[in-house]
Amino acid sequence: MDELRRALQTRIEAGTLPGAVAAVASSDGRARVDALGVTEFGGEVPMRRGTPFRITSMTKPMVAAVAMMLVEDGTLTLDAPVESWLPELAGRRVLRRLDAALADTVPAQRPILVEDLLTFRLGHGLLLGPESDYPVAAAGRALDLTLAEPFPRTPYAPDEWLRRFASLPLMYQPGARWAYSTGTLLLGVLLSRASGVPLDDLLRDRLFTPLGMTSTGFTLTPSTAAQLPAHYQAGERQDLSPPSLWTQRPPFPDGSAGLASTVDDVLAFGRFLLSAGADLLTPSSVQAMTTNHLTGPQIESAGILLDGSGWGYGMSVTVRPDDISGPGRYGWDGGYGTSWCNDPATGRVCVLLTQVSDIFWNGTMPEFLHLALRCNVPA
Template sequence: MSTGGLSRARLVRMHDVMARHVERGEVPGLVMLVGRRGEAHVDVIGEKAFGGEPMRRDTLFRITSMTKPITAVATMILVEECRLWLDAPVERWLPELADRRVLKRIDGSLEDTVPAQRPITVRDLLTFRLGFGAVMAPPDRYPIQRAVRELQLSLGPPKPASPHSPDEWLRRFATLPLMYQPGERWLYNTGSHLLGVLIERVSGQPLETFLRERIFEPLGMKDTGFSVPPEKQERLATCYADGGESGALVISDGVGDSQWSQPPAFPDGAAGLVSTVDDYLAFGQMMLNQGQHGRERILSRPSVELMTTDHLTLEQKAVSGFFPGFFDNTGWGFGVSVVTRRDDVSLVPGRFGWDGGYGTSWASDPQEDLVGILLTQRVMDSPEPPGPFRDFWTLAYQAIDD
């Protein structure tokens, strides 16, 4: 047994099982980390691209929706400074969102609306209950989906990126009605886009500048940002997606021509960041340590406790379709999912974290004093956890040896 309470023999098992995913060609390579009681075990397997250079511990990954927890922390920094208030209407800082209209039905005309029953609050954005978000239906089934696409708002996957500045993005978004009444249900994604614009407005700084000064630099996250500078591009992993009927993987985002090779017009607070395993460990450990990492305190303990509490009611979960069974054992805090019921080896109540749709996963578990991170670069093509995800989390918990 190691001093972190992890079995060395079982960590070997972890390596062997995860290596088989690489050998079968499911992903070209991966970086995984299990940290417990301050001791981190990191394993690097495979290549940065099929037939390319070996994967490295400092390889850069598009962490997509693992951006959301960072954006939520940035928001809570402003709440702690009393520059934002959780239950204040966001129209105070985003006047474009005043006097919202709401669709009478999700498949209805954009003109068939009623007035919003109340304003959207900062809390609504953090908990994804603002009344607008991802529609779990085929593209362009509903008029609201077509309008989002035509306005180039890029509310779904981070590629293609929206070509608009934050102010123009918000101006276009504000021309749309809400899908549902504020507070009625949980809808994925859009809350984090709006939080990014809100942080810029309130702080008076570009989102990346605020994140760098208030989170990344204090935590030593030197490789995390919204783009990859030229001197670091050789460390970026190639991203793949399912090629369809052929069964082969195809490049979704390369390196030299990567979407992340230049700063974006719209810094995406929902899914825009790239990072490394050690950078995200610093963030995950800070959250596990209730806001503190080393000598740096990013948030207070009460703020982290609030962030990692399930804020959804049973009624909201019942109408908030994400994918079947998601809310059976999971709730939602501020930018993170929270395990509410134990029905698997790795689902420990109180465990919080989130995944990225380009093949990344993070969770911190206060009960086990554990941080787990898996970084791959294969776009998820199903709501079901991909094989490497499923096995990683089982293997991380079976390695506990006390």
């Protein structure tokens, strides 16, 4: 852990990061948390253990966990068509090819299933490359659906958001390919409709409160929001998600990237899964969440987004040894500079929280994981 702290401190002193909060916990309850640096370049406010972070796509596994709770209580069925709750998605059409005009479609060969949302195989997702090459991607942006970046937020409530989304064709046949992010946007709407409870309240009641995750949510108090670190990407400060935005309840609770959280709350979630669901989920549901469901060709076609890993429900799962660990490590990252993983082989929960998106391509994140999974957690 001392080596890990020194590595992060070196990056802070080099100007790679203004600050970070890092944690490693073991399966027996031990943990070490280090808060280093400050919340913005040139600032004087220190990072603290309780500093809140925009965790963006780390929202996905939390929403997936609540989905499995609704499966266990009989509210949902994994093999049920989503149109049972989202009738707007009945009778889907599919583009003949990705760059086709929106009207150049064929009928979907089968309905979208609940499990398709969890495995990101519903037939719609993020496309890498210029939107001008893909009319369907450009149309999604024109509809203000926030299908790619989480901010600025969509202005539409879930029903109107879904009505607009349903005007788009699918990109692929349901079940055929893995495509990033849209699945948990739709899953958030589905969970709210099926339960009859707004998504933010549902997550609070079923997951956050039972696990003591008191600092996680789609909104923050003014005093907590004021502590959000500045966000940087490609060396530039970004202002799409200012603290003032987080004091307002969003019209659309974003099940893909809408949460803020703290290191202790993320550790609580990681320990919950590492303990096979505690009293909230059965071990079999946790196993389903943390087991790869993709075929080899689906992993290969995902390219850089999965980088050879598989996908469980709302999170990646390694399927082969890599430079960090053996197969079976699971977790996910947030595009604003956050990372969480569990490694069942070593009984480790590893969390790195920054607000610098560059950690994914400047070597910070792999260095952190490499050290975190090899350190001794003090008693």
